[in-house]
Amino acid sequence: MDAIDRTAAVGGSRVDAVRGRILSFTRRPEGPGDHAGLLHIQDGAVRIVDGRIAAVGEASTILPTLPPGAVIDHHPDAIVTAGFIDTHIHFPQTQVIASYGTQLLDWLERYTFVEEQRFADAGHAARTARFFLDELLRNGTTTAVVYGSVHPGSADALFAEAERRGAGMIAGKVMMDRHAPDALRDRADTAYADSKALIERWHGRGRQRYAVTPRFAITSTEAQLEAAGALLREHPGVHMQTHLSENPDEIATVRRLFPDDASYTAVYDRFGLLGPRSLFGHCIHLDEAEMRLLSESGSVASLCPTSNLFMGSGLFDLERLEDPARPVRTALATDVGGGTSYSMLRTAAEAYKVIQLRGRNLPALRALHWLTLGNAEALGLADEIGSLAPGRYADLVVLDARATPAMAHRMETIGDRLEDELFVLLTLGDDRAVAATYLQGTRAHSRGG
Structure with a gap:
């Protein structure tokens, strides 16, 4: 395949695929460690056709299906999830x-x-x-x-x-x-x-x-x-x-x-x-x-x-x-x-504190689900937005848990523990943690671009 693999696409450019660490939900997590409704692919890709998600899977499976000259935005160290x-x-x-x-x-x-x-x-x-x-x-x-x-x-x-x-x-x-x-x-x-x-x-x-x-x-x-x-x-x-x-x-x-x-x-x-x-x-x-x-x-x-x-x-x-x-x-x-x-990340951080003051915790998985599929379900739009699934609009956000020195310093102790990484994003993250935002497969925001 003769594809163009970009790590920093020009804002406003339509892409054929976004590659990175895929994270999406099929249902609400019931607590920490509940991964049954979680799609998590370490090196995955979202294929986009006519502004919608056509396929999601391992990059090794998705990328060979792209047409010659396909444009791929690659975010190797970041999480790609629903907008x-x-x-x-x-x-x-x-x-x-x-x-x-x-x-x-x-x-x-x-x-x-x-x-x-x-x-x-x-x-x-x-x-x-x-x-x-x-x-x-x-x-x-x-x-x-x-x-x-x-x-x-x-x-x-x-x-x-x-x-x-x-x-x-x-x-x-x-x-x-x-x-x-x-x-x-x-x-x-x-x-x-x-x-x-x-x-x-x-x-x-x-x-x-x-x-x-x-x-x-x-x-x-x-x-x-x-x-x-x-x-x-x-x-x-x-x-x-x-x-x-x-x-x-x-x-x-x-x-x-x-x-x-x-x-x-x-x-x-x-x-x-x-x-x-x-x-x-x-x-x-x-x-x-x-x-x-x-x-x-x-x-x-x-x-x-x-x-x-x-x-x-x-x-x-x-x-x-x-x-x-x-x-x-x-x-x-x-x-x-x-x-x-x-920032919905900052909002989730404050929600965590409010819920703590009420004597409960807000697990990181539940919080990220709320920002994506949970809110889509609340609007009755889960068949259009809120998850990385075929047929949904290709509205994506790319999250960088090492976006600031404090976040990168904290991440040194976390390694590959996904929920701890998400909690860093949800506790310390803000607009700086958003590496890119896509609307219908077009990059609508690029950090620093």
């Missing part, structure tokens, strides 16, 4: 991140609502979309569930930039008709009409999907929450995203605004917003009845550890949520800009 998936992030908050000194409701008024008004400017939205996608890809994230601003153009800008790059986004314009500045309020009818138009324009167009996006119960009237439920009923393939039970003052405010509902979760349930495509960010202070509602509806609770710690919101109780008697589906997310890092 990371972020299940809760705010595109208009890229310049809100690292805002000092407040908790949720004051933080929204002092910082976020001020910044989001800028997204009425289409040029600003387009520039921010480019930065946002650059930052995701630099951190190995190839799919994200994204909040826009109240302006429909914010969603248009994000979808257009994602489409240009070949990324798959799930996103929506925020619905918000009260308790916000006038410049950020829509109405129940305009939110419905704008969201419906965006669904018709973007949902199912290539890799793009829409999420109906009421910000949270505080900023939506009953009429607007009813409109959100109507959108879900009329468009059964779309997702829904909102916030739930993040902060005690938020919960108290919801209780005042909806005195006839038994709980914060019950408000959303009344308007038909729970379901297997519904993603609820935070879910920290839930009572037993609320967890049962989420469990019975198949809804997803997204852990946002860096945000919860940064704003002092509380500690996600994974053990209670995953009670076998009424398990709630869970996912992991950065929640930028309340969250403090775009």
Whole structure:
């Protein structure tokens, strides 16, 4: 075979195969040492045809099947796995991140609502979309569930930039008709009409999907929450995203605004917003009845550890949520800009600490599964993304556990112990540990390139 074997491909170049240490999951690991659902090939290759994975296996088996002149990116000392998936992030908050000194409701008024008004400017939205996608890809994230601003153009800008790059986004314009500045309020009818138009324009167009996006119960009237439920009923393939039970003052405010509902979760349930495509960010202070509602509806609770710690919101109780008697589906997310890092590796490190404070451990295999197949399953997209399997999109991330001097120093004591290496990546890793990111077999990010 006359192939081109490259160790540093030019960004934006399509490749026919990626070679390295292959790592992927077929199911969730139940604990340390559970390798039954793990694909691990020391010298493996992913063959890519028309942007999708055609085959995965030993390099000695895959490479001879490539056509003459095939382009191979070779990462001999790195781990090649599925691209990371972020299940809760705010595109208009890229310049809100690292805002000092407040908790949720004051933080929204002092910082976020001020910044989001800028997204009425289409040029600003387009520039921010480019930065946002650059930052995701630099951190190995190839799919994200994204909040826009109240302006429909914010969603248009994000979808257009994602489409240009070949990324798959799930996103929506925020619905918000009260308790916000006038410049950020829509109405129940305009939110419905704008969201419906965006669904018709973007949902199912290539890799793009829409999420109906009421910000949270505080900023939506009953009429607007009813409109959100109507959108879900009329468009059964779309997702829904909102916030739930993040902060005690938020919960108290919801209780005042909806005195006839038994709980914060019950408000959303009344308007038909729970379901297997519904993603609820935070879910920290839930009572037993609320967890049962989420469990019975198949809804997803997204852990946002860096945000919860940064704003002092509380500690996600994974053990209670995953009670076998009424398990709630869970996912992991950065929640930028309340969250403090775009890196899903940094996010996993903080999740480990939150779970430790609750008296449990987060094994490295479980964490990496969460960033890939686990989050894909939470989105109902495991047949498209989240694993290295034939038919999936060739969205890949290449991880270097020796990316920094501290990591390389630690790795000297680890040798070939895979789980220890993954724990180094998940504890010390960040964007520097991402050697390359691929979208549909095209290198979309190259460290230092």
